[in-house]
Amino acid sequence: xxxxxxxxxxxxxxxxxxxxxxxxxxxxxxxxxxxxxxxxxxxxxxxxxxxxxxxxxxxxxxxxxxxxxxxxxxxxxxxxxxx
Amino acid sequence: xxxxxxxxxxxxxxxxxxxxxxxxxxxxxxxxxxxxxxxxxxxxxxxxxxxxxxxxxxxxxxxxxxxxxxxxxxxxxxxxxxxxxxxxxxxxxxxxxxxxxxxxxxxxxxxxxxxxxxxxxxxxxxxxxxxxxxxxxxxxxxxxxxxxxxx
Numbered sequence: 317x318x319x320x321x322x323x324x325x326x327x328x329x330x331x332x333x334x335x336x337x338x339x340x341x342x343x344x345x346x347x348x349x350x351x352x353x354x355x356x357x358x359x360x361x362x363x364x365x366x367x368x369x370x371x372x373x374x375x376x377x378x379x380x381x382x383x384x385x386x387x388x389x390x391x392x393x394x395x396x397x398x399x
Numbered sequence: 400x401x402x403x404x405x406x407x408x409x410x411x412x413x414x415x416x417x418x419x420x421x422x423x424x425x426x427x428x429x430x431x432x433x434x435x436x437x438x439x440x441x442x443x444x445x446x447x448x449x450x451x452x453x454x455x456x457x458x459x460x461x462x463x464x465x466x467x468x469x470x471x472x473x474x475x476x477x478x479x480x481x482x483x484x485x486x487x488x489x490x491x492x493x494x495x496x497x498x499x500x501x502x503x504x505x506x507x508x509x510x511x512x513x514x515x516x517x518x519x520x521x522x523x524x525x526x527x528x529x530x531x532x533x534x535x536x537x538x539x540x541x542x543x544x545x546x547x548x549x550x
Contacts, residue, residue: 325534376456377519395537398493398521399481
């Protein structure tokens with residue numbers, strides 16, 4: 317299963333990554349499991365663990381339970397501050 | 400059907416022309432609008448502000464917000480413009496304009512769209528001051544402003 321992940325704003329700067337293309341092992345079926353799997357890659361990914369970090373799947377706000385599927389575009393970002 | 404226009408852009412815009420466009424079809428009895436600017440000159444000493452967005456999702460989120468407003472009020476026109484990139488104090492950031500038959504729905508829908516935009520649309524502000532640059536934190540008061548529209 318191959319997905320694209322985007323990071324925005326302060327999270328992008330903290331991680332030093334804007335975008336990555338990943339092949340996921342079987343079993344990563346929702347946002348919660350994806351986040352755990354990403355965090356397991358090492359300490360550098362710790363900023364992704366902050367509870368305030370929100371997720372979107374295919375450009376729609378997602379929850380921990382939102383399904384992740386092949387070719388999805390997942391985004392992680394801090395609370396929004398526009399306007 | 401209401402005429403809806405949504406733009407996320409680097410360029411500045413002409414607020415007067417936007418208001419004219421909203422009232423243009425002659426059907427509107429009322430146009431309410433909001434303009435947001437980069438604050439300057441206060442103790443915070445903002446030198447510039449950079450706005451980041453999520454291309455694609457941002458436009459979609461704004462369209463969803465306008466659609467929610469149209470479910471609540473009978474609107475004749477809605478225009479939303481949000482700028483991105485680096486802006487200086489005094490520059491326009493955001494315009495929301497709503498045309499309706501009467502002032503009540505125009506005022507309410509304008510405020511509704513701004514309250515949702517502030518808390519739901521993926522934009523992020525980074526401020527530059529003499530002490531360096533920092534990302535702006537989300538404000539609880541913005542969440543409170545949103546909560547009053549919920550049943």
